[in-house]
Amino acid sequence: MNGSRILVLNSGSSSVKYQLLDMADGTRLASGIVERIGEGPVADHAAALKQVADELARQDLGLDSPELAAVGHRVVHGGTRFTEPALITDDVVEEIEKLIPLAPLHNPANVTGIKVARELRPDLPQVAVFDTAFHSTMPESAARYAIDVDTADRFGVRRYGFHGTSHAYVSRATAALLDRPVSEVNTIVLHLGNGASASAVRGGVCVDTSMGLTPLEGLVMGTRSGDLDAAAIFHLARVGGMSIDEIDTLLNKRSGLLGLCGDNDMREIGRRMGEGDPDAQLAFDIYIHRLRKYVGAYTAVLGRVDAIAFTAGVGENSAAVREAAMRGLTAFGVEVDTVRNALRGSGARLISAESSRVAVAVVPTDEELEIASQTFDLVSD
Ligand SMILES: Nc1ncnc2c1ncn2[C@@H]1O[C@H](COP(=O)(O)OP(=O)(O)O)[C@@H](O)[C@H]1O
Ligand SMILES: CC(=O)OP(=O)(O)O
Numbered sequence: 001m002n003g004s005r006i007l008v009l010n011s012g013s014s015s016v017k018y019q020l021l022d023m024a025d026g027t028r029l030a031s032g033i034v035e036r037i038g039e040g041p042v043a044d045h046a047a048a049l050k051q052v053a054d055e056l057a058r059q060d061l062g063l064d065s066p067e068l069a070a071v072g073h074r075v076v077h078g079g080t081r082f083t084e085p086a087l088i089t090d091d092v093v094e095e096i097e098k099l100i101p102l103a104p105l106h107n108p109a110n111v112t113g114i115k116v117a118r119e120l121r122p123d124l125p126q127v128a129v130f131d132t133a134f135h136s137t138m139p140e141s142a143a144r145y146a147i148d149v150d151t152a153d154r155f156g157v158r159r160y161g162f163h164g165t166s167h168a169y170v171s172r173a174t175a176a177l178l179d180r181p182v183s184e185v186n187t188i189v190l191h192l193g194n195g196a197s198a199s200a201v202r203g204g205v206c207v208d209t210s211m212g213l214t215p216l217e218g219l220v221m222g223t224r225s226g227d228l229d230a231a232a233i234f235h236l237a238r239v240g241g242m243s244i245d246e247i248d249t250l251l252n253k254r255s256g257l258l259g260l261c262g263d264n265d266m267r268e269i270g271r272r273m274g275e276g277d278p279d280a281q282l283a284f285d286i287y288i289h290r291l292r293k294y295v296g297a298y299t300a301v302l303g304r305v306d307a308i309a310f311t312a313g314v315g316e317n318s319a320a321v322r323e324a325a326m327r328g329l330t331a332f333g334v335e336v337d338t339v340r341n342a343l344r345g346s347g348a349r350l351i352s353a354e355s356s357r358v359a360v361a362v363v364p365t366d367e368e369l370e371i372a373s374q375t376f377d378l379v380s381d
């Protein structure tokens with residue numbers, strides 16, 4: 001292997017995030033994001049990736065650099081086949097393409113990223129790191145839906161879970177913050193970004209998570225509904241006359257906070273609540289109610305909870321969400337210190353009171369660093 005630099009590409013539904021890391025000394029040589037793909041000057045993911053490649057070349061850090069050891073790609077859906085990072089081959093790309101129906105907003109973008117990078121550097125090892133991998137340890141009791149087993153197996157209808165690199169990274173970083181081995185710590189991780197998911201992690205191993213077959217299940221998100229009676233779909237089709245594609249778009253892109261109040265950004269919702277806007281307040285209340293239900297459920301799943309970790313855009317930045325989610329949970333041993341919670345900080349930090357039995361923490365996630373480490377581990381073997 002030449003060099004120790006890893007380029008990480010995190011191609012999302014409407015953005016491409018990238019980081020160039022030197023794994024020899026942990027330095028971040030470049031990072032950035034191309035947003036609003038498909039909305040304006042950036043026509044599609046291929047154009048966004050070209051922009052990333054040009055920007056890196058401009059800084060003399062281009063894909064042609066001999067110091068580059070590998071490219072690590074975030075891939076959202078790995079199905080049952082990929083439970084570990086995979087060295088990318090034509091066969092692996094084909095398998096990821098086959099999973100597109102289970103992650104139509106994410107996997108096509110991931111595949112484009114892989115294809116563009118392979119075209120630019122066919123000689124370079126490229127690694128796929130899957131969102132689903134960390135959740136593959138869930139017991140069948142948590143991973144199965146209660147539907148006919150033959151039908152479920154035939155069509156792969158089971159719970160896979162997503163944001164796994166974040167849940168893995170944050171559960172380890174939480175144990176480090178508590179200065180305890182991860183194998184001894186039970187953590188509820190709340191990844192609250194545009195997409196949002198919760199996980200129950202026992203001793204570093206995922207035992208349950210809120211997203212399921214696709215990234216639609218679970219918490220209320222920016223534009224996704226989260227949990228819903230499946231019969232609502234039949235009702236909208238039969239009585240509402242909507243097509244399956246229209247319902248898919250409704251639940252994935254026009255629901256969640258956006259559907260409830262017209263805004264999907266928690267900052268804007270907070271501002272509107274400050275003005276006494278009842279729609280924003282109700283959207284916030286529904287978001288918090290769902291979050292608290294999962295905290296309660298995962299407390300029961302884990303039996304003993306040592307830590308609750310808030311992460312991603314909303315979890316790291318919204319003191320109001322953290323305060324409302326943790327309010328009145330003294331019976332669970334959870335007490336948040338209002339002053340600590342309101343303080344802004346950059347690293348991982350505790351926000352629980354000294355008297356709290358459960359440690360409550362803000363733990364910034366770093367999916368790109370986790371993808372880079374897993375990529376580097378695989379190519380340096
Ligand atoms: N200061 C803040 N206060 C409240 N919410 C914030 C703040 N900063 C960012 N956010 C929220 O974080 C969300 C994006 O989170 P992020 O983890 O970057 O999402 P994704 O990776 O899914 O794009 C935004 O939609 C916004 O609601
Ligand atoms: C899987 C998923 O929901 O990812 P994101 O939050 O990046 O949309």
Ligand SMILES: [Mg+2]
Pocket residue numbers: 193194195312
């Ligand atoms: Mg994200």
